[in-house]
Amino acid sequence: MDTNQSGLNMRLAEHITVSSEGNEEKFKIKTYNNLSPIGLEKLSSARYEIGSEIEYPDAILLRSQDLHNVVIPDTVKAVGRAGSGVNNIPVDELSARGVPVFNAPGANANAVTELTIAGLLMAARNIPEALAFVNGLKDEDGGLDARVEQSKCRFSGIELAGKTLGVVGLGAIGVKVSNVARALGLKVVGFDPQMTLENAWRLSSDAIPADSLNELLSRSDFVSLHVTLNDQTRHLMDDIRIGKMKPNATLLNFSRAEIVDEAALLAALDTAMLRAYVSDFPSPALLNRPRAIVLPHLGASTKEAEENCARMVCEQVRDFLENGTIRCAVNFPDIHLSRNEHFRLAIANDNIPGMVSQITAILAENNINIVDMLNKSRGNYAFTLIDINERISPELLARLISIKGVLSARGIA
Numbered sequence: 001m002d003t004n005q006s007g008l009n010m011r012l013a014e015h016i017t018v019s020s021e022g023n024e025e026k027f028k029i030k031t032y033n034n035l036s037p038i039g040l041e042k043l044s045s046a047r048y049e050i051g052s053e054i055e056y057p058d059a060i061l062l063r064s065q066d067l068h069n070v071v072i073p074d075t076v077k078a079v080g081r082a083g084s085g086v087n088n089i090p091v092d093e094l095s096a097r098g099v100p101v102f103n104a105p106g107a108n109a110n111a112v113t114e115l116t117i118a119g120l121l122m123a124a125r126n127i128p129e130a131l132a133f134v135n136g137l138k139d140e141d142g143g144l145d146a147r148v149e150q151s152k153c154r155f156s157g158i159e160l161a162g163k164t165l166g167v168v169g170l171g172a173i174g175v176k177v178s179n180v181a182r183a184l185g186l187k188v189v190g191f192d193p194q195m196t197l198e199n200a201w202r203l204s205s206d207a208i209p210a211d212s213l214n215e216l217l218s219r220s221d222f223v224s225l226h227v228t229l230n231d232q233t234r235h236l237m238d239d240i241r242i243g244k245m246k247p248n249a250t251l252l253n254f255s256r257a258e259i260v261d262e263a264a265l266l267a268a269l270d271t272a273m274l275r276a277y278v279s280d281f282p283s284p285a286l287l288n289r290p291r292a293i294v295l296p297h298l299g300a301s302t303k304e305a306e307e308n309c310a311r312m313v314c315e316q317v318r319d320f321l322e323n324g325t326i327r328c329a330v331n332f333p334d335i336h337l338s339r340n341e342h343f344r345l346a347i348a349n350d351n352i353p354g355m356v357s358q359i360t361a362i363l364a365e366n367n368i369n370i371v372d373m374l375n376k377s378r379g380n381y382a383f384t385l386i387d388i389n390e391r392i393s394p395e396l397l398a399r400l401i402s403i404k405g406v407l408s409a410r411g412i413a
């Protein structure tokens with residue numbers, strides 16, 4: 001055996017994970033960011049070693065840490081984002097390596113909704129400016145009340161009831177924002193060409209669908225962005241789209257900074273074309289900018305959301321490492337096969353013809369009997385779970401991995 005081959009076999013041997021025997025190796029989990037301990041408790045210390053310094057982890061758990069410029073070791077079998085947006089993760093690269101990327105859909109939606117509503121109220125009632133005014137007062141000569149009464153007209157606002165809110169992106173957050181806004185007496189216009197049936201059922205029946213983003217923009221006093229960041233939505237709000245907004249409208253962005261073209265935004269703020277910009281994403285140009293209300297990415301920062309997200313993603317990653325089950329990955333299909341005492345192969349592959357037949361042919365050649373099997377596909381990728389009667393050797397695993405189109409394969413005992 002040459003050195004390369006023996007190195008490969010050593011790495012493959014690590015891909016066979018063992019359960020329930022005294023000598024089992026623990027799964028290693030590398031964490032970034034502040035993850036709720038309530039979630040991490042789902043990974044028992046008997047089976048998991050968790051830490052921020054682990055060098056060759058089986059899985060990575062994170063929140064907003066940017067992984068694009070991080071070298072992700074070969075040992076990584078899963079990445080879990082304790083939150084919604086995965087733009088901080090190189091999903092395409094991980095997909096091509098056969099690594100599922102999990103997120104926690106909806107788990108922080110209520111937290112973001114509540115902060116978005118706070119943003120609407122802050123802008124409508126000029127709350128940041130009013131607070132800054134009060135905090136700057138001194139009661140030197142006892143004339144505090146008089147100065148308050150004299151100055152309060154500077155902070156006179158507008159009411160939400162009866163105004164129109166345009167919600168761009170009717171996913172987990174956009175639907176909740178729409179429903180709470182309706183309860184506050186706002187009219188709601190929504191736009192989302194790829195809305196799921198599930199979200200359509202959840203949306204208040206008197207929210208009005210807009211035929212186009214431009215229609216929504218031209219009708220709304222407030223526009224709230226709740227889309228995923230991707231190549232199609234980057235700079236969705238450019239100078240042309242901002243120009244379609246009603247004069248004196250307010251733009252809220254609890255989605256991602258890059259959804260809004262900052263140069264166009266600054267121009268609209270400088271000319272007072274926009275009444276206000278409320279954002280969860282500070283940038284140098286927005287600091288202390290008139291009409292900009294900027295929060296330090298606080299949307300998901302509640303005890304409840306942090307617990308929900310960490311719990312959900314820890315359970316998903318655990319189930320994947322221990323059973324090969326996939327629930328809520330953004331790049332692979334959901335797959336679940338009831339677990340029994342058999343040895344399991346978990347294989348990620350390209351979604352192309354002949355994959356399953358090539359895999360099963362190699363098993364048959366080696367006299368390995370298949371007890372149960374499931375193959376699911378999604379877009380360009382597929383995942384295959386195969387239960388067999390016996391543990392397979394690293395050499396056989398290497399043969400499966402060498403099939404063109406197999407992206408990753410591991411055995412689970």
Ligand SMILES: NC(=O)C1=CN([C@@H]2O[C@H](COP(=O)(O)OP(=O)(O)OC[C@H]3O[C@@H](n4cnc5c(N)ncnc54)[C@H](O)[C@@H]3O)[C@@H](O)[C@H]2O)C=CC1
Nearest residue numbers: 084085169170171172173192194227228254255280299300
């Ligand atoms: N500020 C914060 O702390 C947080 C921010 N977020 C951001 O909010 C985004 C949305 O979160 P969720 O609602 O949980 O995600 P989601 O996936 O449930 O909803 C996103 C929706 O946007 C829609 N969409 C995509 N492109 C669109 C377009 N061009 N026009 C209209 N709709 C479009 C999708 O069809 C989907 O329904 C996340 O991707 C993340 O960037 C999420 C959680 C916390």
Ligand SMILES: O=C(O)C(=O)COP(=O)(O)O
Nearest residue numbers: 063064083084085300301
């Ligand atoms: O879930 C998301 O997409 C968020 O933006 C939340 O980010 P965080 O987990 O608070 O760093």
